[in-house]
């Protein structure tokens with residue numbers, strides 16, 4: 001079994017073979033295609049429960065597997081995190097009142113101006129494709145639009161730092177230095193992760209750090225970069241459902257996630273949007 005011969009670095013990071021890139025490419029494409037299709041389901045009056053139902057049906061229709069259903073007791077095919085929900089928002093659960101809402105809406109129905117992150121992970125032939133992106137309901141507030149742009153740019157700057165010989169600290173620094181120069185903050189309580197034939201593997205991919213810190217990047221490493229950026233303070237708290245993470249100061253939060261593989265000269269993004277819809281204002 002090739003598994004037993006796989007090289008693992010001293011930091012516990014698996015080095016995959018050339019042929020393994022094909023598996024990740026397939027899994028990443030399926031996840032990205034599903035997120036492309038989600039766009040038309042995000043509108044005023046839709047519910048996050050309906051969006052998750054669509055994602056579950058689409059995963060079934062394609063004959064692939066949801067990595068999140070049954071993961072640590074999680075029951076849904078996606079995480080849908082609206083407004084000041086940082087990550088792991090549960091589809092179908094009431095959207096928490098933002099600091100701009102006087103009364104809780106008490107349901108999962110989207111209203112004009114909401115922003116949401118939808119995060120999908122599928123397993124295709126044993127390979128994990130994990131990606132998330134932002135969606136806008138109706139007309140966004142200018143500050144929400146700016147948060148989305150900065151978070152997207154932060155991910156792309158992190159990805160631009162990926163090449164053999166650079167370090168994970170270089171990725172974190174590229175993200176943190178950009179975000180903080182925009183007077184926004186990087187969430188510390190959640191990070192990216194190695195993946196491949198498993199969902200979450202070493203290393204923890206921090207979205208903050210110092211140049212040259214952490215493990216050295218090598219060709220064949222597979223991992224996610226998935227920065228969460230807040231308009232206010234970086235601290236989070238988890239609600240009593242044990243999943244939903246919100247900003248402590250109830251400021252707006254955004255996130256984008258790609259799964260990538262390190263190549264000889266840089267990296268390959270496995271979860272590029274086939275319809276070029278990764279950013280909500282594209283396509």
Ligand code: MF3
Pocket residue numbers: 068071072074078079088119120121130224226257
């Ligand atoms: N897809 C998330 C990530 O980026 C993990 C979600 S786990 C779940 O790592 F159980 F909350 F779905």
Ligand code: CO
Pocket residue numbers: 130192193224226257
């Ligand atoms: Co991830």
Ligand code: CO
Pocket residue numbers: 119120121130131132257
């Ligand atoms: Co994810």
